[in-house]
Amino acid sequence: MAGSVSFMVCLNEEYLYLLLRYIESNPIKASLSNKIGEYPYTLSSALFGNSEMIPCAKGSIMIHDFSPQTLIEFLETELSEEELDALNEEQKRKISVKNEDIKVAxxxxxxxxxxxxxxxxxxxxxxxxxxxxxxxxxxxxxxxxxxxxxxxxxxxxxx
Incomplete structure (x- = not known):
């Protein structure tokens, strides 16, 4: 094995959408940008035409599930403390994957x-x-x- 691969398993849609908002807001929290879509290495930057869309992002649910205006409003909504707590709790869940069978421990x-x-x-x-x-x-x-x-x-x- 050349190296290890790290991945996250997302088992519910609510968590997925919270996670998307969290990831897209990280460059702002890290003072790398001032608003959603401004940082060039995010999906929202490509969606807003600020950078080129990488091939793996073309199938993103964000592209298929949201109109551009809805997407902007969705991503610009700041995560509440309750939502951050929910993200933290979900990330603590132990998940095992064996032969493509996913089980929550x-x-x-x-x-x-x-x-x-x-x-x-x-x-x-x-x-x-x-x-x-x-x-x-x-x-x-x-x-x-x-x-x-x-x-x-x-x-x-x-x-």
Whole structure:
């Protein structure tokens, strides 16, 4: 193997769009430019006609999913603290790729999610946390010896 390859796996569209805004705003944060599209080595620079489009960028979802005006407004929207926190949390997720099969590793086992539960409220919070961590409703129900319907109701109550 000549060298290692680094890549990111993006498993949901919301994260992808946050990531695009984050990447396109980096030259401003690094004081390399004053506005989106000004720095020549970004996709937005090519989209706005400030630099040449590199071949791999021609298939970008930004080109296909947005009108130029919508794209400008989208990219110029500053990321909120909540969005930055969401980016950081998503980047912490452990992902394994084997034979093109992508699996999200859970951050905690079910035992770890429920070890400190002392009340019904704690249990319900732990159920929601375990579900967000990638555990299925049925595996949580089985672990707690509760009905899948009850687990579903607790998770739905979070929305």
């Amino acid at each position: 859970r951050s905690k086992t079910l035992n770890e999610h429920f070890h400190a539960v002392i009340s019904k409220q704690d249990r319900n919070c732990a159920i929601i946390s375990a579900f967000k961590d990638g555990h299925t409703q049925s595996s949580i129900a089985k672990h707690l010896n509760l009905s899948a319907g009850l687990i579903c109701g607790i998770i739905k109550s979070e929305d």
